Amino acid sequence: MKDNRGRGKRARAVARKQRRAARVKGPAATTVTVTFRHVDPTDAIRQYAERKLAHLGKYLKRDCDAHVTLSVDKHRHHGEVTVKSGQLSVTAQEETKDLYSVIDLLADKVGRQLKRDREKIQGKKVRTPSTGEVLSAVEEADRTIA
Numbered sequence: 186m187k188d189n190r191g192r193g194k195r196a197r198a199v200a201r202k203q204r205r206a207a208r209v210k211g212p213a214a215t216t217v218t219v220t221f222r223h224v225d226p227t228d229a230i231r232q233y234a235e236r237k238l239a240h241l242g243k244y245l246k247r248d249c250d251a252h253v254t255l256s257v258d259k260h261r262h263h264g265e266v267t268v269k270s271g272q273l274s275v276t277a278q279e280e281t282k283d284l285y286s287v288i289d290l291l292a293d294k295v296g297r298q299l300k301r302d303r304e305k306i307q308g309k310k311v312r313t314p315s316t317g318e319v320l321s322a323v324e325e326a327d328r329t330i331a
Contacts, residue, residue, distance in 0.1 A: 187225055188258065191213075193321075197243075199301070210319070213239050213242035213243075213245045213246060213247055213248045213249055213270065214242055214248045214249075215238060215239050215240075215248070215249050215250075216249070216251070217234060217235040217238045217239060217251045217252075218249045218250070218251070218252050218253070218255065219231045219234050219253045219254075219255065220252070220253065220254045220255070221255055221256070222254060222255070222256035222257075223256050223257050223258065224255060224256065224257040224284075230255070230284055230285070231321075233285060233288055234253050234255070234288050236293075237288050237289065237291075237292040238251045238253065238266065238288075238292055238295070240292075240296075241268060241292075241295060241296065241299060242295065244299035244300055244303050245270045245303075246271070247270045247271045248270065249268055249269060249270035250268070250269050250270070251266060251267070251268045251295075252266065252267045253265070253266045253288070253291070254266075255284055255287065255288075257284075260282060261280055261282075262280065262281055262282060262283060262284045262286075262287050263278070263279075263280045263287070264278070264279050264280070264284070264287035264288060264290075264291050265277070265278045265279075265291075266291045266292075266295055268295055268299070274301065275298045275299060275302070276296055277291050277295045277298065278291075279291050279292040279294065305331040
């Protein structure tokens with residue numbers, strides 16, 4: 186962290202505002218890496234996986250890395266994805282008869298997990314009641330007593 190000694194209060198406030206604006210720019214960037222096992226790597230499958238998993242950043246505040254592993258055993262197409270962002274790590278596995286459907290199912294599953302995690306975090310935030318809510322609660326209490 187930078188040393189703030191010697192800087193005025195206003196300069197520190199401006200720097201803090203710039204850091205916050207840079208942090209809250211929009212959806213986080215997603216870096217997708219695809220690994221193929223026992224299957225020939227094709228650009229079509231790689232681009233499809235990158236396109237489907239690039240949208241995961243909208244559920245996160247930080248940049249994230251998604252690592253997709255696609256493998257084929259006889260007629261079973263197996264896929265595994267790990268998404269890491271800060272301390273959060275989400276993993277999903279799927280198996281079907283088609284690699285494209287595996288990628289679709291993985292994207293849906295990881296999206297649900299990230300959405301659920303985000304809702305948990307937002308649900309834990311404590312919101313203080315506004316003045317109007319407090320006054321209306323007091324008035325209702327007075328009405329029930331009288």
